[in-house]
Amino acid sequence: MSRISNAFSSFFGILFSGALPPDVAKAYGYVKAEVKKPEAPKAPEVKPADGALQLLGILQRDARLVDFLMEDIGAYSDDQVGAAVRTVHEQCGAVLKRCVTLAPVIDGVEGVYTKSEAAGANAKQGLKFIGNVPAEGRAPGGILRHKGWKAAVIDLPKVSPAVNLFIIAPAEIEVE
Amino acid sequence: MSSGNVIGIDLGTTNCSVAASDGGPVVIQPIPQLTGPGELREEALFPSFLYIHGAKEFPEGTTGLPWDDAPKYILGEWAKRRGVENSSRLVHSAKSWLSYSGVDRTAPLLPLTAPDGVTKISPLEASTAYLTHLRQSCHDAQVLITVPASFDASARGLTELAATNAGFTNFVLLEEPQAAFYAWLERHDDWRTRVHNGDKILVIDIGGGTTDFTLIAVGETNGELTLERVAVGEHILLGGDNIDLALAHAVEQELAAKNTKLDAIQLHMLWQRCRAAKEKLLAKNATQRDEPVTILGRGTGLIGGTIKATLRRETLEQVLLNGFLPRVDKDEQPVKAKRAALAEVGLPYASDPRITAHLARFIQQAGAPTHVLFNGGVLHSEIVRQRIVEMLNPVQVLEGEDLMHAVARGAAYYGLARQGKGIRIRGGVPRTYYIGIESSMPAVPGIPAPMKAVTVVPFGLEEGSRVELPKLEFGLLTGEPAEFRFFSSVSRHNDKPGDVLDPIPAEVEELSPIEVNLPAAAEKITRVTLAADVTATGVLELWCVGKNDNRWKLEFNVREQTQ
Known part of the structure; x- marks a missing residue:
């Protein structure tokens, strides 16, 4: 699991690097108890960045995600943005479903009282208590506000060592 | 693995x-x-x-x-x-x-x-x-x-x-349609309660590039149901890709009317997007009148370069129901026409895009089915299925098929059936084959001697069997290649080995010629007769048989042009 979570945190780290609002970081204060400090991970067979770069490359190639996020959309009408978003959304979704099997941490109904034990095996890291949190930092239950997501299976293609993953998308030169 | x-x-x-x-x-x-x-x-x-x-x-x-x-x-x-x-x-x-x-x-x-x-x-x-x-x-x-x-x-x-x-x-x-039917058998242990003695099952397989028809008859021997493939259709290069391409062309024309031109790569994207839009419009319970088709800009400026178009339900139904699946009369024949400009150079794509017309001809030749089994992605669409059912009525649809993987699955199941773990469909050679012989007539300058066809391989000749034609003898020059003209028909099922067709009827089509090369020998001319085997692999082999049971295999001349 450490490989998966590493890959994910680096992936989102790259995507949002620099743009992370300070209050989000502050929000982490709530989950201090849950954030497990990685205990000297065993030498991973893949560098954490590799999976992130690979997924980013696939999202760009198959769904143009990097083009979309890097473009200044302020200049366009909602209509124009909407037209492109439909396609990007559909194709990003397809890539995500193909590469990562996602499941909710708690398969419950949001807005309804839910016991913490509903998280099952994921209770340790998969729960974040918000609101009127008891002194010890955990509660037996509460209103389910967000079902959470967990990556059940990661299925990324194997990559040859010859591939430079830092090239997210090659420049294209059309020969006349 | x-x-x-x-x-x-x-x-x-x-x-x-x-x-x-x-x-x-x-x-x-x-x-x-x-x-x-x-x-x-x-x-x-x-x-x-x-x-x-x-x-x-x-x-x-x-x-x-x-x-x-x-x-x-x-x-x-x-x-x-x-x-x-x-x-x-x-x-x-x-x-x-x-x-x-x-x-x-x-x-x-x-x-x-x-x-x-x-x-x-x-x-x-x-x-x-x-x-x-x-x-x-x-x-x-x-x-x-x-x-x-x-x-x-x-x-x-x-x-x-x-x-x-x-x-x-x-x-x-x-054969693929048989495989599709085997896959259905594999999924339905209770198939004996779903089809009965005397039923005729039409397998319609519309893939990306080809359309294939097969008729399987249900019989009964000693109280056990038997299955026999009794007819197959002609080779039709027409399928789902043609439909998607036709939709892309319709949308491209609408774009062109608004002065938006697409390059080759954008056209390909349009083709893909039209396929996706078609599937959404044809999905069960879909009610939307139209579906947006967007082609993203090619540079990093994705939104700025986006081209927006629409696939309207009206266009889709027009293309599908009037173009590819129009209602046709029972005696309709596909039109043989010169190819339109849309075709790629080379392959003999079906000149008549009306799948229903091709189906009508198959029914004329093979008889009406009691049941139909669908295969291929095009048949996900309810309106396509309805149109076919309406045409075949009264007919019962064999439910519970696997449109996308049936052929591979069914092939594996057939492998088990060959080991005795399931029922086998009897079939044999799905065509009748003929060899061409010049009619003996006085030579007329400038006019080739008319041909007649002699039946060599009867329809349905089974795997592992052989036919011989001892009465039909040829003198072949040794040391020189000899070539025979070769014909076949998917619709003539009753010609027996040795039967002569003179003149050759229209439903008999010419294939690539077959040739044999007899090694040089002392005698200049060797007298041979013909024999045909269907191998265990399911492939037809033709032989020239000389005295002392010497055999020379006739090879298909795939190099020769016949059209």
Whole structure:
């Protein structure tokens, strides 16, 4: 699991690097108890960045995600943005479903009282208590506000060592 | 990786798939393939595309496969993707070429548009390359390879040759619609309660590039139900890709009216997006009047360059129900016309896009069915199914089919059936074959002597059987190649070996000639008779038989042009 979570945190780290609002970081204060400090991970067979770069490359190639996020959309009408978003959304979704099997941490109904034990095996890291949190930092239950997501299976293609993953998308030169 | 005792290979025109069983349930096998430079992934489908890459086109080490460091071609998903960017090096529809007697199928002619300096390959080599790749996931198993029911003897022979060249040793050919029906049998243990003695089941298989019809009759022997394939349709190069292309053209025209021009890559994207929009409009319970079709800008400016169009339900229904599936009379015939400009150079695509007209002709020849089994992605669509059912009425649809993987699954199930673990469909050769003989008439300058046809192989000749024609004797020159003109018919089922057709009726079509090369001998002329075998593999072989039971095999001359 450490490989998966590493890959994910680096992936989102790259995507949002620099743009992370300070209050989000502050929000982490709530989950201090849950954030497990990685205990000297065993030498991973893949560098954490590799999976992130690979997924980013696939999202760009198959769904143009990097083009979309890097473009200044302020200049366009909602209509124009909407037209492109439909396609990007559909194709990003397809890539995500193909590469990562996602499941909710708690398969419950949001807005309804839910016991913490509903998280099952994921209770340790998969729960974040918000609101009127008891002194010890955990509660037996509460209103389910967000079902959470967990990556059940990661299925990324194997990559040859010859591939430079830092090239997210090659420049294209059309020969006349 | 699990590999069973039997493996079914659906060697499709646009996609291949593989299913396996070790005696238990049949499962689809993932096929490892390159999906990008140096990117290896297992996918359920293996696109039948081959890309001939240049020596310096991709970085070193990025075209390798686990079993081959430097393959000659790129195959599968990556080839399909790369072919969009550079179509001149892409080989596709190799299977359609393999069955086209108008070209030399062993000559390097693909891709037709390859630039100078690219070494072209033959349809046979392309099929061999796909099979070589697929063989990696078939270890020591009995392999079943499917071919269209409409493939003639030479196309089956070439498929057999491709499989042999790919290194397969233990394989059998099976017709695709039969495989689809086997897959249905596999899914329905209770099939004996669903069909009865006297029923006739029409299998309609509309794939990406071809349409195939087969009729299977249910009989009864000693209280047990039997199945027999009694008719197959002609080879029709018409399928789902044609529909998507027609939709793309309709949308392109609407764009052109607004002065938006598309380049080749954008056109390809439009084709893909139209397919996606079509599937959404045809989905169950879909009610929207139209579906947006967007082509994203090609540079990094994605939104700025986006082209927006719409596929209207009206357009879709117009194209589908009036273009491809119009209502036709029972005695309708497909129109044979000169090709329109839309066609690619080369392949003999069906000139009449009306699937219903082709179906009407098949029913005229084979008789009306009591049941219908659908196969192929096009038949996901309810309105397509309805139109066909309406045309065949009264008919019952065999429910519970697997439109996308049935052929590979059914092929594997047939492998089990051959081991005695299931019922087999009796079939044999799906055509009657004739040899052409000049009528003896006084020679008239400038007019070729009229031909008559002598029946050599009767319809339905079964695997492992032989026919001999002792009364028909030829004198062949030794040491020189001799050629026979060769004919077949899918609709004449009652001609017996030796029966003469004079004149040759219209439903008998000429195939590639067959030839034999007798070794030089003391006697200048050797007298021979003809014999025909259907091998255990399911391939027709023709022999010249001399005295002392000397035999020389007649080979299909796939080099000769007949059209």
